[in-house]
Each structure stands twice: as structure tokens, then as C-alpha cells.
Amino acid sequence: MIDQMRLWEDVKCLAGAQQARLAVALDVQQRREQAAAGVPVEEQGAGVAAQIALARRESPARGSRLLGLAKALTGMPRTFAAFRSGRLNEWRVTLIVKETICLSVEDRAGVDEELAADTGTLDGAGDKSIIATVRAAAYRRDPASVAKRAARAVTERCVSLRPAPDTMTYLTALLPVTQGVAAYAALGKEADAARSAGDDRSRGQVMADTLVERITDTPGGISGVEIQLVMTDRTLLQADAEPARLPGYGTVPAPWARDIALTGGSSNFGTPAAGPAAVEELRLWVRRLYTAPGAGELVAIDSKARIFPAGLKRFLQIRDDTCRTPYCDAPIRHHDHITAWHNGGPTSAGNGQGLCEACNHTKETPGWTAKPIPGPRHTVATTTPTGHTYHSTAPPLPGTRTGSSQEHRLALARATP
Incomplete structure (x- = not known):
């Protein structure tokens, strides 16, 4: 062997x-x-x-x-x-x-x-x-x-964010060595002081919490950036176990999603939270998203505009989640007409897809074509200059594996005033 x-x-x-x-x-x-x-x-x-x-x-x-x-x-x-x-x-x-x-x-x-x-x-x-x-x-x-x-x-210093298991993320900074060492030492000094004063959090937890609070300049790190969740009404209101989806991250457990949606993360599953003052400032908006019977495809929204309007952009973001090019899971940066607008392609959900910047530029090079393909969920066929065709199907929304009648999903957005 x-x-x-x-x-x-x-x-x-x-x-x-x-x-x-x-x-x-x-x-x-x-x-x-x-x-x-x-x-x-x-x-x-x-x-x-x-x-x-x-x-x-x-x-x-x-x-x-x-x-x-x-x-x-x-x-x-x-x-x-x-x-x-x-x-x-x-x-x-x-x-x-x-x-x-x-x-x-x-x-x-x-x-x-x-x-x-x-x-x-x-x-x-x-x-x-x-x-x-x-x-x-x-x-x-x-x-x-x-x-x-x-x-x-x-000159290539930057900050990036990528998913980690169990509803965590890796926030990574590429820095010159002197700046990186100085930042880490400052966080370590803050953690040692907190631990000496009786803080029962671990050194790593204090360093992570201090980093977020210093960057956002807000206790608990809660800022005014929207955090959108897509979940079934059953998950939100009936304690159903169907997982939710956090755009740009992926699938998250139902209890975690409910905690974020209903309390702003104040319970935080036993971890010290931002405190009542920060949570009280949160506001919750609920948008209903209707799906087609059986297949779970989002209902289309049409427009005659050349540029995708804000509501339709949000629709594409929720439906596609990440770049629609096969094997590319980069964040959506461009809202693309599958059949080009100058070739008569409508500004609609059916003719729209979310792409990263690089894939959108590639699609516009000579020899590349794309067209929507009828199916249970939104599908795009992309053909390369060598004549090979690849298919991309929109990911399923939470709860779409079950049910034979029309049901609505809830997109939840929370932000400070």
C-alpha cells in the first residue's frame, strides 16, 4: 500500500x-x-x-x-x-x-x-x-x-476577511513587520492589564475584544454597518431548526441567527456582550422575500433602467450570495446583465447576476458569451472562447428543500441609528 x-x-x-x-x-x-x-x-x-x-x-x-x-x-x-x-x-x-x-x-x-x-x-x-x-x-x-x-x-499592506468555522471569521491584516509587532504588543499589554485587574476572559479573548472596540470606537464593537440575515419565518418566529444564511459568510445555525435578529447578540451564547446600552440602540428591519412554489426561486423584479436599481441590487445580492462564476466565491462587486444591455438584455432579476470585478471584466473580453437557462433555480450558461460551456446555478435559500406551496422568507437587517 x-x-x-x-x-x-x-x-x-x-x-x-x-x-x-x-x-x-x-x-x-x-x-x-x-x-x-x-x-x-x-x-x-x-x-x-x-x-x-x-x-x-x-x-x-x-x-x-x-x-x-x-x-x-x-x-x-x-x-x-x-x-x-x-x-x-x-x-x-x-x-x-x-x-x-x-x-x-x-x-x-x-x-x-x-x-x-x-x-x-x-x-x-x-x-x-x-x-x-x-x-x-x-x-x-x-x-x-x-x-x-x-x-x-x-505597498501591498491590506486587511481581509474570510469565513471561519462555527460562525466565526478571520480578520487578517498584512502589515510591515514593525507595525504588526507593535499592534500585537499593544493588544497583549491591554489584555495583561485587564487580567491583572480580575477580568475572567482569557488573554486571547481580551485581545480580540479590544481590537474590535478600538477599530469601531464603540463599546462591544457594534457599529452602524448593516448585518443582513436570510431565514425562514419558521426559524425566526417558531424556533425552527432550519439554518439561516448570512450574505458574504454562508450558512449559520438557527439559534445564532435568532439571537442576532432578536437581541442584537446580547446573549452571545455565554460570552460577555456589549451591554444593555449598546443593545438598546439597535433597530431591526424585516423585509419579506417571496419564493416560488417548490423550487424556492425568488420572485423576479423587473426594471427598464440601464443601471440596476437599489432594490434589484439587493435582490441579486441575496439570491446569488457570492460571485456566480463557477468555483469563484469572491464577494459580489458588480451587478451584471447576463445578456448585455446594448444587445437588448433587460434589467431584470432573470437577466441579472452578481459577479466579482475580475470575473465581470473577463466576461466582457472577446469570445466569451453568457445566457440564462430555464430551470428550477436561476441558472447561467457561460461559454469560453474555446467553445466549452459551464453552468452556474444560484444557491438554495434557507428552507427551500421543503414545501410545495409559496412561502415567504425574511431578510433581516440590523444597524445602529
Whole structure:
């Protein structure tokens, strides 16, 4: 069994290497076809990474990284040979390319020759060891480029939010090391002081609560930003167990959703809350959303406007939840006409979809088409320049798996005045 596992690991590496080779060939072919069609040089290659992502059932962002990896490996033949033979897997090849991407083609090839990964020089090395080895080799080749890369990294500082299990989220800040250490030390100092004063929360809890309160400048961290929940009337009013959906996060347990909707999170399942003063300021709005019998499709809302009106935008946000491109779960940034408005496409729920910015731009490149497909729930068929078609169906709303008659859902929004 161990021998078989090693065999299949080698097969995986070989398959990954073949995918990389095909990705480069596709990019060359598509650029050639786009050039023949008169596409400007700076726009050639648009949409190739998105096609690779669809074929590999990956997100568009992941597709772009895979194409970049494949193109970089064309200048690193010994690393590519190690990948193809199974000495390096796709992740470790990615680490090598990431640490050499700032170099010129010639210097990257020099690092590739120095490493000689195809001879087994990296056999048994872990991720950190590989990173350290490649980083040192890259620095010897071109210290200025490595230093410039570090300086450029400062401009990429940002804050991101992604879901975590059990109705939690990861709020992540990418910061220069001095700022990150200073912020963490300040939170730790506050937590130590609170614990010394008798606070029964753990050190990590105090640090997390202090971070939220300082950012929002509000006790308990409750701000005026709307938090919308989609749930059945049974979940809200009859203590039903049907889970709810929090747009941008996903499925949440029914008790948690009721707690947020009815108390503003004051009970917080045993965790210290914001306090009565903060909760009393909350206001609750309830909007009824009607679904079609059986299928659970939201009832359409039509408009003749060129731009989706506010109510219809909210409708698309609730129905689609995240970007409708297959395998892409990025937040919705654009409200798109599936059949373009200038081609006669109406501004309606049936002809609308929520897309992230990157996917909307990709859809507008030459050779891409999309059209709505009749079905129980809203479905879009997207066809790429190579003629391959991919389908995307709107996710089911809470409670739509049951019931044969029309029923209404409740979108709940809460905010401070």
C-alpha cells in the first residue's frame, strides 16, 4: 500500500506538470488568435487564466496563479524536470517560483541551475528549508531586486476577511513587520492589564475584544454597518431548526441567527456582550422575500433602467450570495446583465447576476458569451472562447428543500441609528 501511495503521488506530479505545459501552450495559442483578431498587445492573453481555472475547477484567482507558475517554469527546466518526475510536488514548485519571481529570466535560470532540483538536492527538505535555500540563491544572484521586492511589499499592506468555522471569521491584516509587532504588543499589554485587574476572559479573548472596540470606537464593537440575515419565518418566529444564511459568510445555525435578529447578540451564547446600552440602540428591519412554489426561486423584479436599481441590487445580492462564476466565491462587486444591455438584455432579476470585478471584466473580453437557462433555480450558461460551456446555478435559500406551496422568507437587517 505504501508503494502504491508513492506511485500515485508521482502520477499526481506528472499530471500537474502536463497541466502546466498545456497552460503555456494555451496561452500562446490564445494570444496568437487574439493578435490575428486585432486585439491590442496590452490586452492579449485576457481570459486565458479564467479558462484554465474553469477547466481545473478552481477559482479565477487560483487559475491566474497556476498560469503564472506554468510560464515561470518554462525558464526553470531543472525545477520543471523535478516536478515532472515527482521529486517536487506542485506546492513546493510554487514556493520556488514565488521566491524567484522578482529576478530576471537569466537570473532565475541561474538559480534553477544552482539548485539542480532534478538531481535530488532538495529531497527530504521541508517547506521552510526550501524557501530559505531558494531565497539565499536569489539574493546572491540579484540583491537589488530582492531588496526592491521587500520595499514593494510594504505597498501591498491590506486587511481581509474570510469565513471561519462555527460562525466565526478571520480578520487578517498584512502589515510591515514593525507595525504588526507593535499592534500585537499593544493588544497583549491591554489584555495583561485587564487580567491583572480580575477580568475572567482569557488573554486571547481580551485581545480580540479590544481590537474590535478600538477599530469601531464603540463599546462591544457594534457599529452602524448593516448585518443582513436570510431565514425562514419558521426559524425566526417558531424556533425552527432550519439554518439561516448570512450574505458574504454562508450558512449559520438557527439559534445564532435568532439571537442576532432578536437581541442584537446580547446573549452571545455565554460570552460577555456589549451591554444593555449598546443593545438598546439597535433597530431591526424585516423585509419579506417571496419564493416560488417548490423550487424556492425568488420572485423576479423587473426594471427598464440601464443601471440596476437599489432594490434589484439587493435582490441579486441575496439570491446569488457570492460571485456566480463557477468555483469563484469572491464577494459580489458588480451587478451584471447576463445578456448585455446594448444587445437588448433587460434589467431584470432573470437577466441579472452578481459577479466579482475580475470575473465581470473577463466576461466582457472577446469570445466569451453568457445566457440564462430555464430551470428550477436561476441558472447561467457561460461559454469560453474555446467553445466549452459551464453552468452556474444560484444557491438554495434557507428552507427551500421543503414545501410545495409559496412561502415567504425574511431578510433581516440590523444597524445602529
